[in-house]
Amino acid sequence: MPRDENLIRKEQQLDSTIGIFEQLSKASGKQSFYRRPFGIDKVVHEWIRAYIGHRPSFIQALFTLSFSVAELRVAIINVRNEVFRRGFNTWIPKFVVKCKGCGKEYKERVDKCEIKDCPGGNLVEPDSKQYEEFEKFRDDCNIFDQSLEEVLRMLEDDANIADDAFLYLNKKYFEKSPGGDVLSKVTEITRLHPALVEFDISPEGLPKDKHFTCLLHRDEVLKEATKDFEGNREKMYCSIKGCERELVPIMYTYSYMGKPYYLLDEEIIHWSKFQPSATYGWSAILSIIEKVLTLAGMDKTLYRYFFERKMPAALIVTATDDPEGLRRAREGIMAKMLADPDYIPWVASSAK
Helix, strand or coil: CCCCHHHHHHHHHHHHHHHHHHHHCCCCCCCCCCCCCCCCCHHHHHHHHHHHHHHHHHHHHHHHHHHHCHHHHHHHHHHHHHHCCCCCCCCCCCCCEEECCCCCEECCCCCCCCCCCCCCCCEECCCHHHHHHHHHHHHCCCCCCCCHHHHHHHHHHHHHHCCCEEEEEEEEEEECCCCCCEEEEEEEEEEECHHHEEECECCCCCECCCEEECCCCCCCCEEECCECCCCCECCCECCCCCCCCECEECCEEEEECCEEEEECHHHEEEECCCCCCCCCCCCHHHHHHHHHHHHHHHHHHHHHHHHHCCCCCCCECCCCCCHHHHHHHHHHHHHHHHHCCCCCCECCCCCC
């Protein structure tokens, strides 16, 4: 099917714009002024720190309401089923050909790279072995023998309920060669409960600026950032003898069995659906929380009425000047109600 010429023209314009930015970003040979990135605003940061303390119970309350209120649960299930209505059995390659010289990806087949300053390189097609490697995770992607679709369905519920979904890529790190680059391989894909994952943010409101660890010695090496008098972070290295690699920053903290586990940015895929921000999302359920609590209260009231019989079905009372007689009558009514829950009492009073 031929592609729209306007769409092709826009893609070419975008590629050209990206090339201009790449040229502008090249070093000029002179040292330029650099300002450290701005972190989260002070007010927002203080709110997040206060929110984190109550976050586990708060998120769990949202899940409880979502699973117990029928009107809410039906909507969440319908949205999830619609998202996965067609599954994901058909895989489409990200590109048709790719230039090995500059990394440019093409959606259509070309004879040579069209980038002007490309150093040159062969055009290659997508590697089919990557598809075969990914197929291993389709039916069994973690220690619980969950399929990848089951994990993604859980994440869809997390996004719809808490507006925070965390997909954990458990990776194994190893050296390509002694003292060489460190490579990684995904061994497990699982879902982390959004109530137990936090952003590791420094007091200045910056991520990846508080704790640092070694890729090869995660359990042995964990250090807090050290900064010079200008506030710039100093480089830190692994303290294990023979390693001495530069430490990498931590992005997330996961609480497991009461112990914090520090995770890297590349190990967690996080997204929010309704109100994305620099950190946490904001659940859409909070917009209708009064209605949700009203529905839950109505269900509870009807349950107590029809199941526990906490009140009589009907009661007719007239004015009386004999309270003691009314008390005795009430006791008699309660005794009959215990014997026959459908009994409707009738109370008569003196005309005086």
